[in-house]
Amino acid sequence: MHFTCTTPLYYANAAPHMGSAYPTIAVDCLTRYYRLLGYQVLMVTGTDEHGEKIATAALKQGLDPQTHCDQIAAEFQRLWQVLNIKYDRFIRTNDPRHAPVVQEFFQRVWARGDIYRAAYEGLYCVDCEEYKDPKDLIQDLCPIHRKPVFLRQEENYFFALSKYQTALEEHFARHPDFVQPVIRFNEVKGWLKEGLRDFSISRAAVRWGIPLPPDPEQTIYVWFDALLGYLTALLAPDDEPCLKNALAGGWPAVHVVGKDILRFHAVYWPAMLLSAGLPLPERIFGHGYLTKDGLKMGKSLGNVLDPFALVEEFGADAVRYYFLKEIEFGQDGDFVRTRFIHTLNADLANDLGNLLNRTLGLLRKNCNNQIPTVTIPLTDPLRQQTEAMTQQTAQAYEGLHFPRACESALEIARFGNGYIDQRAPWKLFKEGHRVEAEAVLYAVLEAVRIAAVLLAPVIPELSGRIWSQLGFAPAAYAQLTWATTEWGGLPSGQTVAQAVPIFLRLEQETLA
Numbered sequence: 393m394h395f396t397c398t399t400p401l402y403y404a405n406a407a408p409h410m411g412s413a414y415p416t417i418a419v420d421c422l423t424r425y426y427r428l429l430g431y432q433v434l435m436v437t438g439t440d441e442h443g444e445k446i447a448t449a450a451l452k453q454g455l456d457p458q459t460h461c462d463q464i465a466a467e468f469q470r471l472w473q474v475l476n477i478k479y480d481r482f483i484r485t486n487d488p489r490h491a492p493v494v495q496e497f498f499q500r501v502w503a504r505g506d507i508y509r510a511a512y513e514g515l516y517c518v519d520c521e522e523y524k525d526p527k528d529l530i531q532d533l534c535p536i537h538r539k540p541v542f543l544r545q546e547e548n549y550f551f552a553l554s555k556y557q558t559a560l561e562e563h564f565a566r567h568p569d570f571v572q573p574v575i576r577f578n579e580v581k582g583w584l585k586e587g588l589r590d591f592s593i594s595r596a597a598v599r600w601g602i603p604l605p606p607d608p609e610q611t612i613y614v615w616f617d618a619l620l621g622y623l624t625a626l627l628a629p630d631d632e633p634c635l636k637n638a639l640a641g642g643w644p645a646v647h648v649v650g651k652d653i654l655r656f657h658a659v660y661w662p663a664m665l666l667s668a669g670l671p672l673p674e675r676i677f678g679h680g681y682l683t684k685d686g687l688k689m690g691k692s693l694g695n696v697l698d699p700f701a702l703v704e705e706f707g708a709d710a711v712r713y714y715f716l717k718e719i720e721f722g723q724d725g726d727f728v729r730t731r732f733i734h735t736l737n738a739d740l741a742n743d744l745g746n747l748l749n750r751t752l753g754l755l756r757k758n759c760n761n762q763i764p765t766v767t768i769p770l771t772d773p774l775r776q777q778t779e780a781m782t783q784q785t786a787q788a789y790e791g792l793h794f795p796r797a798c799e800s801a802l803e804i805a806r807f808g809n810g811y812i813d814q815r816a817p818w819k820l821f822k823e824g825h826r827v828e829a830e831a832v833l834y835a836v837l838e839a840v841r842i843a844a845v846l847l848a849p850v851i852p853e854l855s856g857r858i859w860s861q862l863g864f865a866p867a868a869y870a871q872l873t874w875a876t877t878e879w880g881g882l883p884s885g886q887t888v889a890q891a892v893p894i895f896l897r898l899e900q901e902t903l904a
């Protein structure tokens with residue numbers, strides 16, 4: 393079974409920001425989950441490197457577009473490294489293997505009779521690389537970029553999108569989960585209802601791009617080119633670059649994209665694939681925007697959240713945890729520093745970390761650091777809770793409900809804290825009820841071990857630290873599978889490590 397999941401191919405006009413880190417963390421988490429399940433996983437990310445805006449951004453820095461793109465792509469890769477993103481493919485759309493795939497695709501659509509040449513005049517947003525419908529403008533500005541649009545007239549090649557109106561309607565009706573969440577699917581259906589209009593897929597004035605096969609004076613429209621990056625990315629390293637090999641490499645994929653580029657992915661891209669006679673993506677997930685302290689982030693506002701700085705201050709796991717746990721994926725989400733610190737302290741340092749720490753302390757004092765030999769009955773409430781929450785976490789991951797996945801795993805730790813308080817094993821030891829006391833310690837440590845597996849897709853390093861404190865070798869954690877969530881995996885007699893806090897409490901700055 394394969395599972396291919398893509399992040400957007402980030403536009404290489406500027407360095408990565410938190411808005412690009414966020415969906416990448418989500419896709420990394422999802423693909424790590426499917427890896428645990430034993431799927432053959434491909435996580436695809438990369439950069440979209442063609443188009444006018446990139447040529448202009450390079451020029452502004454006094455660079456040629458290639459050098460500029462090399463630098464930006466390297467920055468993205470560096471960010472993925474510090475965020476502990478385990479991607480399999482990083483596709484750059486100016487990879488020499490990409491152009492033949494795009495041109496072959498273009499030829500198929502051309503042979504289908506879906507491309508024609510026409511003059512076009514319209515209002516163009518360079519930042520969107522798209523002609524805008526005058527009725528969508530807000531005070532004459534692009535509704536997404538809030539920047540002026542320009543009247544542009546070109547002799548272009550067009551894709552006959554309108555021919556695919558019915559086919560898309562039918563596909564949507566047959567696949568009620570094609571776009572998620574539901575509010576985003578409704579948006580997409582709304583666009584369809586307005587009626588699809590053909591769109592231009594070439595640019596006469598742009599040199600930085602892939603030449604159009606029938607007319608090399610023009611380049612292929614950056615979106616038509618970039619979407620195909622999802623296919624080129626699937627080529628194995630020594631594959632001949634062609635559509636057949638790309639499709640065999642793990643298509644169809646699940647796409648995760650921001651809501652601002654949903655139209656390209658949920659309408660244009662499926663229609664292009666239908667025209668080329670190729671299978672459509674499996675699912676498209678549209679996530680929301682990030683704000684900081686309730687405000688839209690922007691250079692001009694001076695409130696940009698730098699992901700590098702955040703990771704440097706708090707570590708990758710903390711950043712991953714906050715954005716997955718605190719934001720319902722699909723909705724807009726807010727970053728507030730005090731809330732960030734509070735969430736991490738409450739969940740990771742207190743609920744999870746303290747439970748492990750105090751239990752290991754009791755084990756040292758009473759059991760010589762060895763996991764006791766006991767059997768926990770099926771009816772044990774902590775065992776039951778752990779088993780129920782394991783199922784709930786799996787369901788949450790599958791639906792991309794990351795907050796619920798974290799919450800379910802955390803619930804085990806919260807329940808465990810109540811369980812140990814109530815049973816007071818320190819007292820049981822003193823009173824000579826050794827068997828009962830050892831059973832409590834075993835149950836708690838086993839529950840923590842399982843919670844760590846459930847959280848491994850979100851906080852891979854921290855979960856690894858939990859496993860090593862429980863006495864497992866690094867190789868055991870490296871080979872983790874979902875099957876290890878089964879109760880009873882903590883070996884009796886195993887010697888645990890010295891108890892050290894797995895997550896240090898963060899200091900909340902005193903607020904003026």
Ligand SMILES: [Zn+2]
Pocket residue numbers: 517518519520521534535536537538
């Ligand atoms: Zn725009």
